[in-house]
Amino acid sequence: MPPTNTYMDFDHIRREFKETLKVAFKNDNITLLENKVASFKNTELDIKTPLDQAFRDLLLDLLTEEVQVTVLKMFVDLSIKTCRMGLTSPTMPVVLLGDIFDTLTLDICQDLFSFVEDNVHIWKEELFFAGCKNNLLRLCNDLLRRLSRTTATVFCGKILLFLARFFPFSERSGLNIVSEFNLENTTEYGTDTSDDIVAEIVTGDQKHVIDFSFYCKFWQLQDFFRNPNQCYDKVQWKVFCSHSMNILSTFHGIKLDYLKDSEQTSNVGYFAKYLTSQKLLDLQLHDVSFRRSVLLQFLIVFQYLTSSVKFKSDSFELKPDQKEWIQTSTEKVYSLLRETPPDGANFAKIIKNILKREELWNSWKNDGCPEIKKFLPQNDPVEIPKAKKTEPLVGDLIKAARNEGKFYMGSKELTKLWNKNPINLEACKGKDFLPTMDEFFGEAIAQFESGVPVKDEDNLLKDGHFGWRALRLLARRSPYFFSLNTQNHPLPKYLELMVHKMAHEKPGRNDENSQEATNEQEIEENILTEAEDQNTEDFHKPSEEFVEENNTSRQETKNISDERLLLIIEKIAPDWEKLGTKLGYKSDEIEWFKNENPIRFDQARHMMKLWFEDDEDANLDNLLYILEGLEMNEAAEAVRSELNTTES
Template structure:
């Protein structure tokens, strides 16, 4: 069939064969019909999807049977698995069903959605259906009452928790908002005040209108705990809380277990009539509910939440009050029968786990992966399917990591992939201070007890070698001293004297003749050293070369000599720019800022000589040879040779 079929014609044909296939429960009939149109240019899936929805509408207009509807959705799922229609079709059909059915029938139909949660999580359905399923569940929740249909609402929320992964942000309260619409209304007419006295031992507790208002006013703080960060509201919260907790402490509960197995009802909201408060205070479930609300608020107020305002912070005395109040609440839970000790321990574990979830949200909700234990057979299968070494190295390179062949070496090497930056780390500076290193030598010199030569640190060759290395790192000019007139132990002795002299708690007798002579000799040597250092600097500035000192290249080459080198670099200056560390946008800037290639090359060479400490002709020659820029390299060689001949 080569011609393009009309949409309505295809829709009618598919509906007829679909009706027959569903009645006989034979998906093959529908599959054979679709194959007839596979080689045509017609869009097959759209009319087939519409045929499914048309047949569903006929089923819903007849006497509605939930079992038939479930079978019909199963039939559409099988059709999707055979790639006859779009993967979103089953959820679209479910949306049509829930839009038409009553809430009681919706609850029966939702059981089918729950039981097939693994189907919706399949790769075929998950990506296309997740948004449709979320919309379906939200539409149902809007139709339901949170107080009368609590169980159904809970089933929907549990399904969403099972369906979406932990890291799915659409199911999380990311910004930590409170349900401010959950308002607890209570009586405010004091004319109907009823006073009740409850005796507990020798203590009387008066349950009057004032206590009634305090009790139910706390629900506003539980609804929005951020009010407690206000000074005035904090005082109100503390006053009301202690009044309620003291009343709970004074009213002891007696719990009598019934021989009959009676189901205790669950109420999402308690009645707030003042006449019922006396009975509610004696109810175990009611008391535990209120105490648990206290614990939740006490845990939230001092905790660190990512989206809290900076002003929401408790003072030290407020934190201490919360800690003492928390202990009091736990004691009340332990005293509340039945199994108070066990119930309090369970609540403590639940709240501790909530702290972990809070930390997880503060970290940006990273994906949680479950690692299953592996047995030997699993490891063997994995080893048989091990990737080639080249593939592993390539994969590591793409991730910006190094693969060293060993797990530990790979881990250590990737702590800081940039070796130069790792070497600059402060933790790699193991060099001791002069005071710490020479502390024992100073102590020997300050000691009045004679020191034997074998115990004298200044005459220990190992100590002398390490001392010279340390002095070289701390003050390089110390090596310029004339050691023929000042032997090494004598030189180190002068250094130790200097260190001891600079110590704030020195005990050296400065009035002694020997100390003054050593000080004078040390000053003369330091002056000699500084003069020698100045001479070395002067020699370097004049490109002085002798047998004992290496030649230091002067950066300041004449403009005429530099022009010759720049002309050779100009044809390929971009290669040199990349090697010198300039980025692509910087290279484009050089091109736009300078009209000719010679001007562009001149600009980049001048910048390099000005900014880089290592910029000299020797390094430039090395770079050009590595880039295979032979003509430019020969020009630099010629310039280096001319400079040496001139010297």
């Protein structure tokens, strides 16, 4: 055992850890490693660092010996155990996996990746998730870059499915936040007219010519499918409509006959991208999988063009005639899908349900991709349920009411109202449903005559529900309802005036007293004057909601210190034009910013100042969301730091 309280050389400790780790791994005895770590507790070095390096050194020795994949899995399992015991860093297992994948061939990597998939529950543990998520993402991306998307589709799919299981829905690294298209996915096809091949397809009385012109139109549509935003241009829209109608008409004319052959259905292949040779187009038009793929592309583009996407430009909006054309074409595509065997009707129904689900995901992204949390039921103590009173069955209640010549409507109040008069029209004409003036306004008159101040929440005259019923009753039974223009006075003041009149006309009042009549007239004039003043004040005074909303919006920008705001603008300045485009500024406005300020920092500061002042959605949260989508990481980090400072 080395002496305590002495400085130990890093390499010396690493070598000793490596020898102990080799023995512990060979004998499957982690206690040896634990005791060895305990012997170095009093050193000045962080023990985790040399032990982490010892793991990587021993792994390198194992890889040079060309051990089996099973041995490598056991070694990673050992590192997971040491992490849970606090002996090594939480990132150690994933670091080892990264070293293994960088060293082995793709065939062995595919076998080893099943270990990563099976242990996804371990990587999602609190101990590992925060430290390992970036390393796992880097590991998967490195594998995807090494793989071919056309020949290794299964392995690529496993990697993507693992990432979908590992990361939560709200993880920004897995989301296309700004709704950008993969413009690099181009489709190349022949443009040499000398190779023109003309084929004729006769179906019934119709003849379809598959020539070079049709071939070019067909594959040119792939460019619109790659970048649907071209359709918002007038010229490109006409080209898209013309080519689409030509292709859909050809599909409609060429009917497919599907042969139920066990040999054909057992070997269904998947092609990441179809071949574009003109010699194959005639055969492709008769292929079920090919036709369904093209028709599905049409539906996806149609849905995008008519959907509301947050990051679409304001100019990307279809006119009514364009929307009508898309609706008609969508119905035609679904009709073609239903006609395409096998089981076309069921296939079209499934596609429609899938696209409806896509609308929900689109709405979720428009809302800023809020985190989706699953609330698990809490384990509350089990209570012994009390014996419930046996309630009579509905059928028995109906039968009992029928024996009494009544109706049972399911609730006490409905049953009471219905049995007063089962004939609806006669019930509406009856007077039983209309209260008297004294009954309805009795409590309001008592509040008015008491002279004691009443809180707004207890004042019946300021209750909207009471006011609505009061106006309906006054219209039926009050002689003063049409003597005043209710639109010129707030409802509470108008009701106060009416209550005052009813209180004045109560029996027992001496109406012949001129002094009292004069006082009553003065009170009425004061009420009307206050109502007019209130109208004028309300007209010139903004609503409380408006003031509160503006104060909140301004407070969000005032909370930003000048020093921090300048730091954020400094990070934005190198790419402020890209940010300005996403914020909605047009090209001429961006040029105006440049002409007004010769320095890029001043240009960015001018733009951000106007955005905070003019845009209702201008706040740090939205700015962070946009910067992350544009991958302006330094600026996003500055905004995130400011948000954390404000919250703390």
